[in-house]
Structures are given as C-alpha cells and as structure tokens.
Amino acid sequence: MAVFVFKKMTSTNAEAKNPCYAHGDVVVALEQTAGRGQRGNKWDSAAGQNLTLSLIWKPDFLPAKEQFLLSEAVALALVDTLAQYKVEATIKWTNDIYVGDDKVCGVLIEHDLGAEGKLARTIVGIGLNINQKEFAEWVPNPTSLALLTGSEHNINEVFEKLYDSLEARYKMLKSEPERLQADYHSHLYRLASEHTYKLPSGEEFVATLEGVKPSGELALRHKADGQLHHYLFKEVEFVIAQRGR
Ligand code: BTN
Numbered sequence: 041m042a043v044f045v046f047k048k049m050t051s052t053n054a055e056a057k058n059p060c061y062a063h064g065d066v067v068v069a070l071e072q073t074a075g076r077g078q079r080g081n082k083w084d085s086a087a088g089q090n091l092t093l094s095l096i097w098k099p100d101f102l103p104a105k106e107q108f109l110l111s112e113a114v115a116l117a118l119v120d121t122l123a124q125y126k127v128e129a130t131i132k133w134t135n136d137i138y139v140g141d142d143k144v145c146g147v148l149i150e151h152d153l154g155a156e157g158k159l160a161r162t163i164v165g166i167g168l169n170i171n172q173k174e175f176a177e178w179v180p181n182p183t184s185l186a187l188l189t190g191s192e193h194n195i196n197e198v199f200e201k202l203y204d205s206l207e208a209r210y211k212m213l214k215s216e217p218e219r220l221q222a223d224y225h226s227h228l229y230r231l232a233s234e235h236t237y238k239l240p241s242g243e244e245f246v247a248t249l250e251g252v253k254p255s256g257e258l259a260l261r262h263k264a265d266g267q268l269h270h271y272l273f274k275e276v277e278f279v280i281a282q283r284g285r
Contacts, residue, residue: 041203043068048087050074053148053165056094063098066203075167077146079274083167084176090184091168091199095206099159101214107151107159108256111135112224113213114164117205118145119227121168124201127188130229133249133258134273137168138229141280142183144169168202170195181283225251229278234263236279244279 041064048071049055056067069092075083085092099110115135122129122137122144129145132138137145145168154160169184171192186192212220225231234248237260247260250268257270 041065043199045070047071048073051076051165052092052094053150053163056096056163056165061096063096064207065096066093067096068093068199076148076165077167078148083146083148084179085167085169086172089172089195090170091166091195091202093166093199095164095166095203097162097164097210099162099213100154102159104151104153104157104159105255106217107162108134108252108254109213109217109220110151110159110162110164111147111149111256112220113209114147114149114166114206116220116223116227117202117209118147118166118168120205120209121198121202122185125185125189125193127185129227131224131227132229132278133252134256136229139183139188141283142181144183144185144188164206166202168198170198181280221254228252238277238279240275 043066045068049069051072051074052067052069053076071087072085072092075085075092077083111134115131118137119129119131127139129137129139135147136143148165150163151159152161169182171186172184173187175182228249230249232248234246236244236246238244246263250259250261252258253270257272258276259268259270261268
C-alpha cells in the first residue's frame with residue numbers, strides 16, 4: 041500500500057483510474073478543483089480542511105453481482121472511524137454517512153469489470169468533512185467532525201484510523217460477508233421508521249425502511265398499500281428537511 045498526496049487536482053477518482061495504482065493504494069488531494077459527487081453532483085470541500093481521497097481496491101475474487109458488499113464495507117469503515125471520536129453515525133442508503141439529519145461524508149464508488157463476471161478494480165472515493173465549519177449554501181445539511189465534536193482534528197490521524205477500518209471491513213467482506221450485511225443493516229439511517237420518499241417523477245409517498253437486499257435494492261413498505269417495494273439507486277430519494285443556515 042502506498043499513499044500518493046497531491047496538492048491540487050481535479051478529482052481523486054479521476055486520478056485513481058490511472059493503471060499505475062495497485063491494490064490498497066490511496067490518492068489524496070489537499071484540494072480538488074472538480075470533486076465529483078453521486079447523481080452527477082459536485083463535491084464541495086474547502087482546501088486542506090477535510091479528507092478527499094480515492095482508495096484503489098482490486099477485488100478480483102468478488103463476482104460483480106456481489107459488488108454491493110464493497111459499498112457496505114466502506115460505509116461501515118466510516119461509521120467505525122467516526123465511532124472512535126464518539127460520533128454515532130448512520131448509513132443513508134447507499135453509502136452517505138449521516139449524524140442525525142446531517143451529512144458528514146459522501147462516497148463515490150466506481151467499478152471496473154474483469155474476466156468471468158468478476159470485479160477487476162474498485163475506486164472508492166471518500167469525502168469526509170473534518171475541520172470545515174462553513175459550507176456553500178447549496179450543500180444540503182452539511183456537518184463535519186469538528187462541528188460534531190466541538191474541536192478540530194488532525195487529518196492524518198483520521199486518515200490512519202480510516203485506512204485501518206477499511207482494511208478490517210475488507211477482510212470481513214472476504215471472511216464473514218453475512219456479518220458485514222447484518223452490521224450494515226443495523227446502522228441504516230431511518231431504519232424501521234416512517235418517512236417520506238420521492239420518486240424521480242416528483243411524486244412523494246410515505247414508507248417504512250425495512251432493509252436493503254444483498255443486491256443493494258432498498259426495501260420500503262409503502263403506507264398506502266402495505267406492500268414491500270424495492271428500489272434501485274436513482275429510483276427513489278429520501279426527503280430530508282433542509283436546516284436553515
Ligand atoms: C456524494 O455524496 O455525492 C459522494 C461524494 C464523494 C466525494 C469524494 S471526494 C474524493 C473523491 N473524488 C471525487 O471527485 N469524489 C470523491
């Protein structure tokens with residue numbers, strides 16, 4: 041494993057696509073000029089205040105249809121890291137990290153397929169807010185480790201804890217995938233409670249989150265018909281009240 045630190049770059053996920061990187065390597069940027077988020081969003085992070093990195097994994101043992109285990113491992117590693125700072129975080133499906141209704145970390149995972157339906161490479165892009173206290177107006181409900189704990193933190197120290205947690209959860213993925221899935225389930229944001237969700241059409245409905253299938257589909261029991269419905273990423277979104285600031 042090697043860590044490559046860049047002062048400034050467009051996006052660590054873009055850089056991590058370079059075939060020179062090996063399994064376990066990490067690309068870190070002190071500043072990203074075009075940080076990418078999920079659903080085509082931008083990722084906003086003040087220079088030098090947070091962790092913006094991409095980890096390269098080569099999970100060539102894992103069938104592509106089991107790729108959601110990697111999302112689970114990453115999300116749990118982030119929860120584990122924050123727990124070391126006494127911050128109790130939850131996982132907003134698929135792998136946003138929330139404390140209450142505030143987002144402390146975003147994850148952008150990109151896979152490359154290999155031979156025989158296996159995964160050749162996974163780029164795990166992580167944006168973990170650490171010391172930033174003010175965010176752009178358009179960022180919905182942001183928070184940071186400093187805001188949550190009331191003090192600033194050494195970014196390298198957080199990185200080391202995160203890297204160790206990622207390694208531990210990756211090992212668990214190989215040896216005890218059922219336990220990984222169970223841990224993911226128990227840390228889900230809004231698990232077993234009734235909330236509002238939104239379809240891409242804009243239509244809203246009330247449902248109870250019952251879990252996530254091993255394929256990664258979200259299981260919501262609709263209040264209106266009492267039935268369990270399954271959703272792929274981008275087929276549904278959580279409705280979360282925006283905090284004024
Ligand atoms: C999201 O919540 O929308 C995902 C955000 C992911 C941001 C990280 S920052 C490091 C890596 N490089 C990127 O361009 N994006 C990810």
